Amino acid sequence: MKIGILKETLDGERRVAITPNIAKQLIASGFELIVEEGAGEYSSFMDSDYKNVGVAVEKRAVIFHEAEVLLKINPFDEEDLKLVDKGQILISKLYHKSNPELIQAIANKGVSAFSMDAIPRISRAQDMDVLSSQNNLAGYKAVILGAFEMTKIFPLMMTSAGTIAPARVLIYGIGVAGLQAIATAKRLGAIVEATDIRSETKEQAESLGAKFISVDNEGEESEGGYAKEASADYLKRQKEAVNKSLFKADLVITTANIPGRKAPVLITEEQVMQMKNGAVIIDLAAAQGGNCEVSEINKTIVKNGVKVIGTSIDPRSVSTNASDLYAKNIYNYIIHLTEGTNFKWDLEEEITDETLIVQNGTIRKS
Structure with missing residues (x-):
């Protein structure tokens, strides 16, 4: 499975969803990673740091075209969705309860979307809880x-x-x-x-x-x-x-x-x-x-x-520390959602059920 790490475009945002150290761990788990040029530079992670652990560095359009899973911190915006292809899996914060128009736009693209801000506050999900790590x-x-x-x-x-x-x-x-x-x-x-x-x-x-x-x-x-x-x-x-x-x-x-x-x-x-x-x-x-x-x-x-x-x-x-913590949350979350390098789609399991907001174009949570 190929995972794409996108550069954040929100004004003032300096973090990156996956750091080189966590990228190395995902690669060791069997995933292939590609990162957008300059994605980590504002958090002091250079493109060369990613290349040194086996991550390919590509232009933004290539990330959207080649990756099966797309990772961000902030919600996918209108410009992002223009580049998204049917069947892709999006993982970011979505704030789905207060962003119904965004969720509908994501559904219209025929993709699946997981929301990191919807991680339930239960003990076994603590190491995935981005709200806690960032707050x-x-x-x-x-x-x-x-x-x-x-x-x-x-x-x-x-x-x-x-x-x-x-x-x-x-x-x-x-x-x-x-x-x-x-x-x-x-x-x-x-x-x-x-x-x-x-x-x-x-x-x-x-x-x-x-x-x-x-x-x-x-x-x-x-x-x-x-x-x-x-x-x-x-x-x-x-x-x-x-x-x-x-x-x-x-x-x-x-x-x-x-x-x-x-x-x-x-x-x-x-x-x-x-x-x-x-x-x-x-x-x-x-x-x-x-x-x-x-x-x-x-x-x-x-x-x-x-x-x-x-x-x-x-x-x-404090984007270096914030990125480190967010990346570790994402790593734990991806490992939880997958078996080998394939998504389990276990909708009977609480963490998956609460965070899978859109599945193959169908809105599950609003």
């Missing part, structure tokens, strides 16, 4: 970005000129990104507080040194490992409980996303106007509408002296 890096990078944008330092520092008080960091959402953000901010010496709709995250946050801001969440349990959409009553109570910490915070990081839905608004414009001058908000949910009411994707908005940065590109800015 872990996003949580780390959000703190580093916040440190750069703030006009204060994180740690308590005693100097001959006086004592500098530690910065205060507030984190909304204690998933993979939130936990890494807590750990990173604590290592840098900040006072960290955190809140989440899921009460079961309290122990996790506290184990990393954060103070958990409790809000009664009866009836707000999680769904499949994710926080579900909160009720209006819960959001009102959370706002009241968190305001004191929010208005004192030097850095706020929001990470709350619900797959296939608009991100919940956790910080209103009214709240932003009451935050202290010089505070920074890093909104990691900006691509899905934002957890902060005033945030815009890939923009910095200043309101009443508060800097609101809407972003979803943090893993891309």
Whole structure:
């Protein structure tokens, strides 16, 4: 089976779906690999690195024409689909619940498509979970970005000129990104507080040194490992409980996303106007509408002296590590889906069933 690795075309994207080290492992498993020219250069993987492990380097049109399986990180776009041939297998993130037009366009091409963002949150799929691997890096990078944008330092520092008080960091959402953000901010010496709709995250946050801001969440349990959409009553109570910490915070990081839905608004414009001058908000949910009411994707908005940065590109800015982790996820996933070098198409198996969105032109999941 010939697997094609495509160069990402999304603006700002620097990652690559398969790194030379993982390519070598796939070749050892019996697969043939071809990679688009320059696919890994922004992650410090040169064409020569791929050639050295046995991967052929080709132009983009050749990849689409020759490969049976096409790999990307971001969804296949309109230009990609013009080059796709009937019967090919596409593997990328598809966000199928919020992209019905894309899924229909893929189906119209008569291909099969697996979505990496649909990996179920179960223990045996952890080594395939790209959302976890990439969000872990996003949580780390959000703190580093916040440190750069703030006009204060994180740690308590005693100097001959006086004592500098530690910065205060507030984190909304204690998933993979939130936990890494807590750990990173604590290592840098900040006072960290955190809140989440899921009460079961309290122990996790506290184990990393954060103070958990409790809000009664009866009836707000999680769904499949994710926080579900909160009720209006819960959001009102959370706002009241968190305001004191929010208005004192030097850095706020929001990470709350619900797959296939608009991100919940956790910080209103009214709240932003009451935050202290010089505070920074890093909104990691900006691509899905934002957890902060005033945030815009890939923009910095200043309101009443508060800097609101809407972003979803943090893993891309550490693209070497992000590519390494994504590639390992993909490797584990392909090995799971195949027997020898042939796809098993086992629709009775949960991981295959949940991630196979389109099969031979028929939409299975919407």
